[in-house]
Amino acid sequence: MDSKWNIIGNEGFKFMGKMNASISHEIKNVLAIINENAGLLEDFTLMAEKGMPIDPERLKALAGKVQKQVQRADRIVRNMNTFAHSVDETEKKVDLGEILVFMAALSKRLAAMKGVALEVTPPSTPIAITTNPFLIENIIWRCLEFSMAVAGPEKTVIMRVDKKDQGASILFSQLKGLSDASSHPSFPKVLENALVESLGAQIVVHEGNGEIELGLPETIEH
Amino acid sequence: MSCMRATVRLSLVCPKLSSIEGRVFLFGRKVLLVDDERDFLEALSERMRNRGLNPATAALAKEAIQMAQRETYDVLVLDLNMPEMAGFETLKILKENNPGIHVVILTGHATVENGIRAMLSGAEEVLEKPSNVEILIKKIEKLVRKKMVKVQLFVTAHVVSLST
Numbered sequence: 001m002d003s004k005w006n007i008i009g010n011e012g013f014k015f016m017g018k019m020n021a022s023i024s025h026e027i028k029n030v031l032a033i034i035n036e037n038a039g040l041l042e043d044f045t046l047m048a049e050k051g052m053p054i055d056p057e058r059l060k061a062l063a064g065k066v067q068k069q070v071q072r073a074d075r076i077v078r079n080m081n082t083f084a085h086s087v088d089e090t091e092k093k094v095d096l097g098e099i100l101v102f103m104a105a106l107s108k109r110l111a112a113m114k115g116v117a118l119e120v121t122p123p124s125t126p127i128a129i130t131t132n133p134f135l136i137e138n139i140i141w142r143c144l145e146f147s148m149a150v151a152g153p154e155k156t157v158i159m160r161v162d163k164k165d166q167g168a169s170i171l172f173s174q175l176k177g178l179s180d181a182s183s184h185p186s187f188p189k190v191l192e193n194a195l196v197e198s199l200g201a202q203i204v205v206h207e208g209n210g211e212i213e214l215g216l217p218e219t220i221e222h
Numbered sequence: 223m224s225c226m227r228a229t230v231r232l233s234l235v236c237p238k239l240s241s242i243e244g245r246v247f248l249f250g251r252k253v254l255l256v257d258d259e260r261d262f263l264e265a266l267s268e269r270m271r272n273r274g275l276n277p278a279t280a281a282l283a284k285e286a287i288q289m290a291q292r293e294t295y296d297v298l299v300l301d302l303n304m305p306e307m308a309g310f311e312t313l314k315i316l317k318e319n320n321p322g323i324h325v326v327i328l329t330g331h332a333t334v335e336n337g338i339r340a341m342l343s344g345a346e347e348v349l350e351k352p353s354n355v356e357i358l359i360k361k362i363e364k365l366v367r368k369k370m371v372k373v374q375l376f377v378t379a380h381v382v383s384l385s386t
Contacts, residue, residue, distance in 0.1 A: 021331075024330075024331070025303060025330045025331060028330035028331065028351050028352070029259050029262065029330060029351070031351070031352045032259070032262055032330070032351035032352040032353070033259060033261045033262045033265065034352075035351075035352035035353075036262060036265035036266045036269060036352075036355070037261075037265050039265070039269055039355055040265050040268060040269055040272075043268075043269060043272045047272070065261055065265075068261075069261070112258070112305045113303065113304075113305055113306075113308075114305075114306070115305055115306035153306055154306075
């Protein structure tokens with residue numbers, strides 16, 4: 001295993017585990033909805049056998065609901081696959097806008113559990129950098145987790161990617177609680193600093209603006 | 223509800239698991255379903271109505287707590303993974319406000335650890351999603367019967383104390 005993985009050690013496994021647990025829970029929910037709608041179809045059949053007419057519109061609506069859940073499951077499994085493959089290479093050219101949309105989709109359920117909504121403003125043109133995909137997902141999650149804690153329930157965390165001279169930056173905004181340092185733990189901590197160092201990145205906390213800026217180089221230097 | 227519809231619906235109640243007496247027993251029983259998946263709530267509540275039960279739904283824990291304060295339910299069916307407020311916290315508040323409420327946990331991952339924690343928090347039954355509606359209704363029936371026995375024991379004790 002590449003020494004880069006050792007930077008995060010057990011935390012990397014924990015991150016993988018947390019995301020996988022959330023994904024599996026969401027798949028279970030999809031299965032439960034499909035199960036109940038299939039059950040409803042069975043109910044209609046049983047009722048029809050006993051002489052109650054079936055409304056074709058109800059059947060159409062049920063089919064639509066099942067199809068919607070199948071599409072949802074397909075998106076979840078595709079994200080799961082992308083996430084699993086993010087450990088394949090230690091350096092890869094990635095589109096930051098895509099990564100951010102992907103991370104927002106992956107974290108959506110965990111954010112909802114905290115009562116926080118996520119919003120991504122994608123860049124108008126692709127912003128590509130060469131980086132370590134798994135480590136960048138990790139640092140984005142860590143920034144996001146902290147942002148959600150600072151924003152608090154019933155709030156929206158907005159994420160945006162911008163092109164910079166020597167790379168790009170990801171901005172986490174709407175973090176009103178940032179200005180009150182006593183209400184949240186310090187950030188970044190040891191692990192975030194290790195990730196930042198490994199990626200050649202930097203984290204700047206703009207307390208007054210309620211923003212966290214993650215600066216990323218165009219390429220990781222060796 | 224027309225007579226025919228009521229008869230057909232009654233015949234759907236636990237056809238394999240419940241007796242006719244059980245089907246009649248459950249008719250009109252109030253169940254509060256709490257889950258953040260609205261499509262799930264919609265389908266499950268319709269299946270329960272098809273079986274003669276009287277379900278109400280809440281997609282948020284706060285909503286469920288308010289509903290349980292306004293109305294008395296025979297049984298509460300609760301998901302553990304809820305937005306904003308964890309299922310265990312919701313369960314604790316609901317049990318504090320309504321000590322007599324009977325609870326079935328319906329969750330995506332019914333681990334032994336979660337099961338024990340749920341029981342210690344006052345839940346009496348745990349089921350994993352996706353579940354069989356007949357098994358869920360059987361559990362609801364069991365809890366409603368338990369509640370009735372408690373009421374009967376209370377009334378009997380009261381009558382005995384009055385007559386002595």
